Amino acid sequence: MSLWQKLACVILALVLCASVAANWLAPAGYARQYREATDAPPSRTHWLGTDEMGRDRFARVLYGTRISLLLAPAAALLSTLMAALIGGLAGYLGGIWARIAMAVTDLFLSLPWLFLLITARALMPLNVSPLVSVLVTFMLLGLLGWTTAARVLCTTAGSLRGSDFVRQARAAGLPGQRLFWVHVVPNLKPVLYAQFWISIPVFILSEANLGILGLGVAEPMPSWGSLLKELEGLVSIGEEPWKFVSLILLVVVVTSFQVLLSKQEEMAA
Amino acid sequence: MRSLRWKIAGHALALVATVLLGGLLSATLVRLAPGFDADERELDPHLSAESVQALRDARRQDHNVFRFYFSYMKQAMNGDLGTSLALGQPVRTLLRDRAPLTLRLLAIGLALAWLLTLTLALTAAWLRLSVYDTLTTALSGTFLCIPAAVLALLSVLWNAPGALAIALIVFPHTYRYARNLLVKAYSRPHIITARAKGLGEVRILFWHVVPVVTPQLLAVAGVSVSMAVGAAIPVEALCGLAGIGQLAWQAALARDLPLLVNITVLVTLVTLLANSGADVIGHVVRGQEA
Numbered sequence: 001m002s003l004w005q006k007l008a009c010v011i012l013a014l015v016l017c018a019s020v021a022a023n024w025l026a027p028a029g030y031a032r033q034y035r036e037a038t039d040a041p042p043s044r045t046h047w048l049g050t051d052e053m054g055r056d057r058f059a060r061v062l063y064g065t066r067i068s069l070l071l072a073p074a075a076a077l078l079s080t081l082m083a084a085l086i087g088g089l090a091g092y093l094g095g096i097w098a099r100i101a102m103a104v105t106d107l108f109l110s111l112p113w114l115f116l117l118i119t120a121r122a123l124m125p126l127n128v129s130p131l132v133s134v135l136v137t138f139m140l141l142g143l144l145g146w147t148t149a150a151r152v153l154c155t156t157a158g159s160l161r162g163s164d165f166v167r168q169a170r171a172a173g174l175p176g177q178r179l180f181w182v183h184v185v186p187n188l189k190p191v192l193y194a195q196f197w198i199s200i201p202v203f204i205l206s207e208a209n210l211g212i213l214g215l216g217v218a219e220p221m222p223s224w225g226s227l228l229k230e231l232e233g234l235v236s237i238g239e240e241p242w243k244f245v246s247l248i249l250l251v252v253v254v255t256s257f258q259v260l261l262s263k264q265e266e267m268a269a
Numbered sequence: 270m271r272s273l274r275w276k277i278a279g280h281a282l283a284l285v286a287t288v289l290l291g292g293l294l295s296a297t298l299v300r301l302a303p304g305f306d307a308d309e310r311e312l313d314p315h316l317s318a319e320s321v322q323a324l325r326d327a328r329r330q331d332h333n334v335f336r337f338y339f340s341y342m343k344q345a346m347n348g349d350l351g352t353s354l355a356l357g358q359p360v361r362t363l364l365r366d367r368a369p370l371t372l373r374l375l376a377i378g379l380a381l382a383w384l385l386t387l388t389l390a391l392t393a394a395w396l397r398l399s400v401y402d403t404l405t406t407a408l409s410g411t412f413l414c415i416p417a418a419v420l421a422l423l424s425v426l427w428n429a430p431g432a433l434a435i436a437l438i439v440f441p442h443t444y445r446y447a448r449n450l451l452v453k454a455y456s457r458p459h460i461i462t463a464r465a466k467g468l469g470e471v472r473i474l475f476w477h478v479v480p481v482v483t484p485q486l487l488a489v490a491g492v493s494v495s496m497a498v499g500a501a502i503p504v505e506a507l508c509g510l511a512g513i514g515q516l517a518w519q520a521a522l523a524r525d526l527p528l529l530v531n532i533t534v535l536v537t538l539v540t541l542l543a544n545s546g547a548d549v550i551g552h553v554v555r556g557q558e559a
Contacts, residue, residue: 112499
């Protein structure tokens with residue numbers, strides 16, 4: 001592991017710890033309003049000031065980070081499992097199954113990711129409770145984000161199907177299902193890990209895009225997307241630089257994932 | 270030549286099938302969306318019972334998604350793309366009015382993105398300075414980590430044109446591929462030999478590097494069109510630009526089935542045409558090389 005990758009690990013661990021400890025670091029919570037101090041600049045009581053509804057920005061950043069950082073991996077896990085099931089199985093079975101799976105992935109990939117995501121999210125109920133909106137947003141990311149990974153897994157599983165050890169196992173009379181779970185899936189693991197790690201920053205950014213467009217997590221629950229929506233009301237950058245903290249944090253976290261990704265990609269190669 | 274014809278025919282067939290399936294997928298999504306049956310116009314107290322019934326009857330036709338899609342296709346063959354439910358205007362007029370802005374935005378955005386990509390990637394491959402390489406990689410990496418919608422917001426804040434936001438959204442993706450391709454091409458033994466023999470950089474570029482990297486760069490160019498189309502949605506929606514991206518955004522929010530199906534078909538068509546075009550040109554280039 002290089003120095004940059006170690007640094008990325010430390011940053012991610014720190015951010016994750018801080019977000020998990022949000023209850024202790026910001027005990028007032030993300031929804032409490034300080035009506036006497038709306039849109040206030042940073043102070044001793046509010047380290048990052050308050051938003052236009054008088055809510056403590058520091059608390060909202062911590063809680064928002066927790067939601068984005070915990071649910072993006074959950075969505076990545078869902079999409080990786082779907083990709084393993086669809087792409088891995090289709091590649092292993094080959095023939096018509098592989099062709100059908102690839103046609104479906106081609107169909108999804110022919111639509112730009114953001115267009116597909118926005119369309120699908122807008123079609124889901126928008127006036128729902130904050131918790132449901134969180135689940136809908138991240139579940140949608142997981143359910144739609146499997147296509148690229150499925151394509152890679154289909155190709156990998158296809159090449160494994162023709163490999164000597166799988167042929168020998170089949171010739172020795174190992175049933176197809178057992179062969180898939182015992183011999184094919186373990187060999188797909190490096191690709192699965194890589195796809196999982198690749199998906200996390202993609203989903204974090206996608207949630208942020210949805211949030212800014214008003215299709216992400218519903219108020220008052222914070223997420224990086226809903227926090228970044230605040231930038232819409234800015235008149236100039238220099239006036240209230242503290243409003244950029246959530247953006248800086250997002251960029252730092254996604255960069256850390258990208259730095260770690262190169263290691264995962266090497267492992268998958 | 271024969272293989273090229275087969276390739277084009279195969280691409281055309283796949284393109285038509287995918288576009289049709291894309292439209293059907295979009296129609297199905299809208300049909301299955303919760304609240305599809307609800308129509309706010311029915312709540313208007315000024316409407317008579319007959320008018321409300323007429324609205325319901327009109328909507329009932331859309332209930333069967335296959336029937337809707339079949340009748341849509343039949344009308345589309347005659348040039349009638351239907352009427353937008355939310356905007357009350359013919360979809361054809363809406364698309365025709367907004368297409369020029371989006372096309373201009375995409376063309377300028379892509380041109381800027383590729384200008385930046387090729388300038389930085391070529392200089393990185395030529396100079397082979399680790400500091401410069403690290404700087405350009407960090408620059409592209411930073412833009413890669415900023416959400417597209419934030420770049421759109423920043424362009425509003427700085428009064429920068431929307432095309433620049435699209436360029437900065439596309440650039441980091443294209444740069445990574447272009448840089449790797451060019452660095453790999455420049456490290457080939459015959460190019461190192463040519464350099465050692467004193468061949469000029471321009472000659473090396475056009476005689477030895479460009480033919481090698483063109484097919485792959487064309488494939489990336491095809492994919493970049495899809496990225497730019499996706500980026501046009503937040504850019505147009507947040508920058509207040511009345512293009513097709515903004516229309517797609519409005520159609521999705523209003524669950525406007527006719528508009529959404531048409532935009533999906535259009536977006537799929539543009540994306541696939543760009544990818545297939547790049548693939549076919551790449552095939553021709555490879556054929557000429559051989």
